[in-house]
Amino acid sequence: MKREFAVIGLGRFGGSICRELSEEGMDVLAIDTDEDKVNEFKDIASHAVIADATDENALKELGIRNIDHVIVAIGDNIHASILATLILKELGTKTLTVKAQNDYHEKVLNKIGADHVVHPERDMGRRIAHNIISNNILDYIELSDDHSVVEVKAGSKMRGKSLIDLDIRAQYGCNVVAIKRNRDIIVSPRATENIKESDVLIVIGADIDISRFEKHLVVEED
Known part of the structure; x- marks a missing residue:
């Protein structure tokens, strides 16, 4: 059965989520106080309201x-974000994802019961930092x-070795949980699996351990 979503706040972050969910065929209720933003999404979302x-x-x-899942993506108004989250929890929202502006905002949202708190600017900064450490680091997900x-x-340092x-x-x-090899994905690879030049390794672990792994095995010396 098709899931229903609501996106509150149609700025860059909320608008992007709204577009992606709509393109995936989901029912999306787009909400904002700005009439221009609502008009922008009236032909994208299932419903767009002021x-x-x-x-x-x-x-x-x-x-x-x-609604199955509500995303609160309110921009710079932290007070409005917190109040909206409180109201949605009291109304019995099934799943609630909220965008945090800073670490303090994130702590408050966790305290008042947000199911998921996202910090896009911080998280993207971390991903970019890891990506620019080496051309070999393709993605980083917290x-x-x-x-x-x-x-x-x-x-x-890895090629040709098992x-x-x-x-x-x-x-x-x-832990190496999978290896991408061209169009194939080897899930839970065997210990005897040899690493090939075109391979992409998906590795999971504690940040401190991943950092050591990156420095010793991933980052190429100049």
């Missing part, structure tokens, strides 16, 4: 409690405050 998310009655009238997944291209030879788990405390 409403104040800090007005409990307005949210009730929109039937927000029947799983929690201290665990992540990194996607790396096999460097010269996972046993590299001993990544014992040496660095990380």
Whole structure:
């Protein structure tokens, strides 16, 4: 059955989520106080309405409690973001994802019951930092405050060696959960699997361990 989403706040972040969900065929209710932004999404989202998310009655009238997943992507107004989150929790929102502006905002959102808190500027900064460390680091995804997944291209120190030879788990405390090889994905690769030049390794572990792994095996020397 098709899931229903609501996106509150149609700035760059919320607007991007709204577009992607709509392109995936989801039912999306787009909400903003700015009429121009709402008009921009009226032909993209299933429904686009002008409403104040800090007005409990307005949210009730929109039937927000029947929505499967609500994303609060309010821009710079932290007070409005927190108040909207509180109201949505009291209304019994099933799943609530909220954008945080800073670490303090994130702590408050976690305290008042947001199911997922995203910090796009910080998280993107971390991903970019890891990507620019080396051309071999393709992506970096934070799983929690201290665990992540990194996607790396096999460097010269890894090519031609097996996972046993590299001993990544014992040496660095990380696990290679999959290998992308051209169009194939090898899930839970065998320890005897040899790393090839075009391979991309998907590695999971604690940030401190991933950092050691990157410095010793991934980053190429000039």
